[in-house]
Amino acid sequence: MAKLFRAAIMGPPGSGKGTISKRIAQSFGLQYLSSGHFLREGTTVDPEAGLLVKTYVQKGMPIPDHLMTRLMLPKLQQLRDHSWLLDGFPRTLAQAQALNNLYQLDLVISLNIPYETLRERLSNRWIHPASGRVYNMSFNPPRVQGKDDITGELLIQHDDDKPEALMARLRHYKEVAKPVIDLYKSQGVLHSFSGTDTDKIWPYINTLFSTKMHTQPSEDCQTQ
Numbered sequence: 001m002a003k004l005f006r007a008a009i010m011g012p013p014g015s016g017k018g019t020i021s022k023r024i025a026q027s028f029g030l031q032y033l034s035s036g037h038f039l040r041e042g043t044t045v046d047p048e049a050g051l052l053v054k055t056y057v058q059k060g061m062p063i064p065d066h067l068m069t070r071l072m073l074p075k076l077q078q079l080r081d082h083s084w085l086l087d088g089f090p091r092t093l094a095q096a097q098a099l100n101n102l103y104q105l106d107l108v109i110s111l112n113i114p115y116e117t118l119r120e121r122l123s124n125r126w127i128h129p130a131s132g133r134v135y136n137m138s139f140n141p142p143r144v145q146g147k148d149d150i151t152g153e154l155l156i157q158h159d160d161d162k163p164e165a166l167m168a169r170l171r172h173y174k175e176v177a178k179p180v181i182d183l184y185k186s187q188g189v190l191h192s193f194s195g196t197d198t199d200k201i202w203p204y205i206n207t208l209f210s211t212k213m214h215t216q217p218s219e220d221c222q223t224q
């Protein structure tokens, strides 16, 4: 039986985590879980916590670790029989340690993208709220301006993509990401990619996943 593959992607707001994750999930058949989308959607499992997090997300503020793990870990338990890719979780050392107690990650991608590029991308980002589909007016515009390609429904901009909220999100990311990156480096699973263009970074990530997923030992062959 093939061993399950567990991966995560990290990077500041607008670094292309969502865009790249969808390509990885499609190319390699992984279940894809975006923490941001999951939080915005609201959770039916824990509606009380779901309501609380909405206020944080709308302001672009980080969800406290205890709430974040209370929501994400049960969701991951539901996916325990699948290979998966996490986008945006874990984001802090406390979250990474909580995840480590349940699952050992096989691969962690860290994206390093210059600030100006992030600012420019997010000011042009539009979302279809019901599905989480993301558009960018220059990179991947919708076929009809302001409308979702599949449903034709109206696209919106998130409050947390506005400049003040964005600066706070970037500052926060820098502070909390370093110990998480150090942890995964020490476990030998971290791979970092830098650049301003997702289409140029993607072939390297594609090759990395291909190599890692095809060299995974099968569970039957594993030694204890």
Ligand code: G5P
Residues within 6 Å of the ligand: 011, 012, 013, 014, 015, 016, 017, 018, 019, 020, 035, 036, 037, 039, 056, 057, 058, 060, 061, 062, 063, 064, 068, 087, 088, 089, 090, 091, 092, 095, 121, 122, 124, 125, 126, 134, 135, 136, 137, 138, 139, 140, 160, 169, 196, 197, 198, 199
């Ligand atoms: P999210 O949703 O995880 P962020 O802030 O980490 O939000 P975000 O903003 O969704 O990340 P991304 O996924 O890294 O960005 O990037 P993306 O959406 O793929 O791309 C950004 C834009 O650039 C898109 O319009 C895309 O089309 C375009 N683009 C991509 N590549 C290129 C390119 O090469 N060129 C150009 N021109 N454009 C491109 O989290 C949201 C909130 O949830 C909470 C927090 O409140 C957070 O603020 N949260 C957590 N809180 C605590 N702990 C956690 N683990 C949390 N997870 C979420």
